[in-house]
Amino acid sequence: MTFMELARNRYSERHFDSRPIEDEKLQMILEAGRIAPTACNYQPQHIYVLKSPAALEKACITKASLYSCPLALLVCYDSKTVWKNPGDRCYELYNAGEQDASIVAASMMFEAEEQGIHSLWIRGFDSRTVMDTFDLPANHIPVMMLALGYPGEDSHPAHLHSKRKSLDETVTVL
Numbered sequence: 436m437t438f439m440e441l442a443r444n445r446y447s448e449r450h451f452d453s454r455p456i457e458d459e460k461l462q463m464i465l466e467a468g469r470i471a472p473t474a475c476n477y478q479p480q481h482i483y484v485l486k487s488p489a490a491l492e493k494a495c496i497t498k499a500s501l502y503s504c505p506l507a508l509l510v511c512y513d514s515k516t517v518w519k520n521p522g523d524r525c526y527e528l529y530n531a532g533e534q535d536a537s538i539v540a541a542s543m544m545f546e547a548e549e550q551g552i553h554s555l556w557i558r559g560f561d562s563r564t565v566m567d568t569f570d571l572p573a574n575h576i577p578v579m580m581l582a583l584g585y586p587g588e589d590s591h592p593a594h595l596h597s598k599r600k601s602l603d604e605t606v607t608v609l
């Protein structure tokens with residue numbers, strides 16, 4: 436499958452099968468995140484694998500809707516090791532953590548897709564609640580959760596999946 440086919444085929448999964456994800460596939464998914472680019476190659480990402488029923492239950496307590504996925508990844512960045520642009524006049528406000536964590540997460544999302552595993556990108560949670568519930572160190576800043584699993588019988592793209600703006604609306608050639 437080409438990358439374009441993979442990208443076109445992917446959609447947000449909200450009907451997961453309960454079948455567990457094989458360890459080899461999970462390792463491949465994590466590896467895709469490991470080799471993702473990060474600002475200045477600082478690699479500030481930290482990924483919590485929510486695998487046990489207790490961990491998945493905790494994620495639900497945080498109001499992150501996981502749609503009964505058998506496994507989820509909580510992707511954080513480490514605020515102690517993240518790159519900050521010394522030339523940025525907003526140096527204290529800005530760091531690359533969200534971008535680093537996002538490209539790590541996107542790489543894992545597409546690798547999962549290649550493995551036949553569907554995913555859902557989740558940001559609908561309160562960061563403080565996630566930090567408290569999982570007892571994260573203060574420097575681990577949660578960015579997103581990636582729910583993972585095989586598609587269930589009712590799997591289908593939601594209506595928003597087919598709604599994409601045209602390139603004319605989102606691209607300006609200067």
Ligand SMILES: Cc1cc2nc3c(=O)[nH]c(=O)nc-3n(C[C@H](O)[C@H](O)[C@H](O)COP(=O)(O)O)c2cc1C
Nearest residue numbers: 445446447555556557558559560592593595596597
């Ligand atoms: C940054 C981000 C945050 C998202 N947060 C959530 C979320 O909390 N819950 C959810 O059900 N979907 C969430 N989504 C999924 C989007 O709703 C979905 O990607 C979008 O509607 C397009 O649909 P598609 O992924 O099927 O193409 C999120 C996606 C992104 C990129």
